[in-house]
Amino acid sequence: MSVIRSGRPMDWRQVCAVANGENLELSADARARIGAARKLIEQIVARGIRAYGVNTGVGALCDVVVSREKQHDLSHNILMSHAVGVGAPLGAVETRAIMAAAINNFAHGRSGVRVELVERLVALLEAGCVPDVPAFGSVGYLSHMAHIALVCVGAGQVTWRGEHMSGAQALRRLGLEPLALEAKEGLSLVNGTPCVTGLAALALQRAERLFDWADVVAAMSFENLGGQVAAFDAESLAFRISPGLVHVGERMRGALTGSGLLASALGRRTQDALSMRTIPHVHGAARDVLATAAEVVNRELASTTDNPIVAGTPEVPQVFSQAHAVGASIALAMDSLAAAVAQVAAMAERRLDRLVNPLVSRLPAFLAQAGGTRSGFMIAQYTAASLVAQNRREAAPASLDGGVTSGLQEDHLCHATPAALKALAVIENSNRIFGIELLAAVQAYDLQPNDGERAPYTQALYQQVRGVLPTYRDDRPLADDMTRAFHMISDDGPPPLPGPLRTQVPSGTYVADSVVPVGAGTPASANDMLPTAVGT
Incomplete structure (x- = not known):
């Protein structure tokens, strides 16, 4: 049995169902919305329209313009610098709840990430591959999702089938390649309230x-x-x-x-x-x-x-x-x-x-x-x-x-x-x-x-x-x-x-x-x- 993220957003009981082991699937219209939003980002990049975190720095660096050639680096580096959690990792149920809420958020079609990135999170859920997410260190919403997203690019640590391993090793075992993040994706991966919403x-x-x-x-x-x-x-x-x-x-x-x-x-x-x-x-x-x-x-x-x-x-x-x-x-x-x-x-x-x-x-x-x-x-x-x-x-x-x-x-x-x-x-x-x-x-x-x-x-x-x-x-x-x-x-x-x-x-x-x-x-x-x- 699966929870399907369709044209309607998930509710809290569906998030709990995924957290407790149900699979999560993206409907065709959810994929279409995600893809349409990505086209908007591509146009923003192509036309040089100034957009926070797309072609500028983040936080207090929001007025620093980032060239098109460096936007991949910006996305990748956001994950590395924002993965600052401390303490014991969350349980598998808690981490899965956060991931389900993040997928739901992207499926609104307003973030501009690629469908492939959202599907990577879905694949980790389906495989039961749980990223290590330190419980503490966030004043709002940044560090928890950063640690989850590290696995998508072949970094971080996971627990899979009772074995603790690197994110890169887990991707190899799953037959997946690390993703190279594109414009805005790093920011969207750490942004928003999926961590608090899932918990x-x-x-x-x-x-x-x-x-x-x-x-x-x-x-x-x-x-x-x-x-x-x-x-x-x-x-x-x-x-x-x-x-x-x-x-x-x-x-x-x-x-x-x-x-x-x-x-x-x-x-x-x-x-x-x-x-x-x-x-x-x-x-x-x-x-x-x-x-x-x-x-x-x-x-x-x-x-x-x-x-x-x-x-x-x-x-x-x-x-x-x-x-x-x-x-x-x-x-x-x-x-x-x-x-x-x-x-x-x-x-x-x-x-x-x-x-x-x-x-x-x-x-x-x-x-x-x-x-x-x-x-x-x-x-x-x-x-x-x-x-x-x-x-x-x-x-x-x-x-x-x-x-x-x-x-x-x-x-x-x-x-x-x-x-x-x-x-x-x-x-x-x-x-x-x-x-x-x-x-x-x-x-x-x-x-x-x-x-x-x-x-x-x-x-x-x-x-x-x-x-x-x-x-x-x-x-x-x-x-x-x-x-x-x-x-x-x-x-x-x-x-x-x-x-x-x-x-x-x-x-x-x-x-x-x-x-x-x-x-x-x-x-x-x-x-x-x-x-x-x-x-x-």
């Missing part, structure tokens, strides 16, 4: 999965702590206008339908702690941020982010040399998403603390099987608190970092790619936090003094975890269990909720979705949680 698409995918887990793990903690299910009453939640809140409330009701534990807790308290009763509000707000961020990423994929942009006809070529390569909107979106995820995870740690604290949980201290000689989840909560603090640091807005580069020519920086990298880091930390909460919630079920039955959904999830991890008795390193739970959350979504429920679409709308029923129908109010009287 942002992955951030959306991973955040969406995390939020699905967040709802159901929170439901397990809520059930263990005997929460007041009125917090998820549809009539009550309708007073606040938020698609995300309504969606989360519906999911919580679906997850907790038929809970004997909650039925026996009705009326125990007037209201619960905020980490329990604001689950729809906080998780819902985060889903609203996710929907907005998805719209921004899709708009970015539908936009030409290059400088300069070419348009017009071969008879009257036009050059637009402005700032479409700057990713202010997507930087702000990634900063917002990181903060939203961090807040959801911070509240998870508060519920975890309640689970291990016997003063509020009515459970054995720290969920230990025997007090005194066993510490249970005491120190696991420390780990979660540490990750929450790290998230707080990572969630500081990258888009406000600023800075001055290129001899005052580029004196406002949005740090879009670092914003996406930080969002990915926050999501990974949060997966670990929810993994710990999941383990604690399952352990709490084992120690639950209330003999009421669990909801069918939470019972199914409990059994899924216990199918691979036995009750914790301080009999093995807890870190190993935490790693298993982390992969359970990061690698796949949770079991489907009782349905039909509504599934959020990142555009901010909602559609009906049929899911596998796990329990009874969704209750309309807290009263529906009460046991049905029999024989009266």
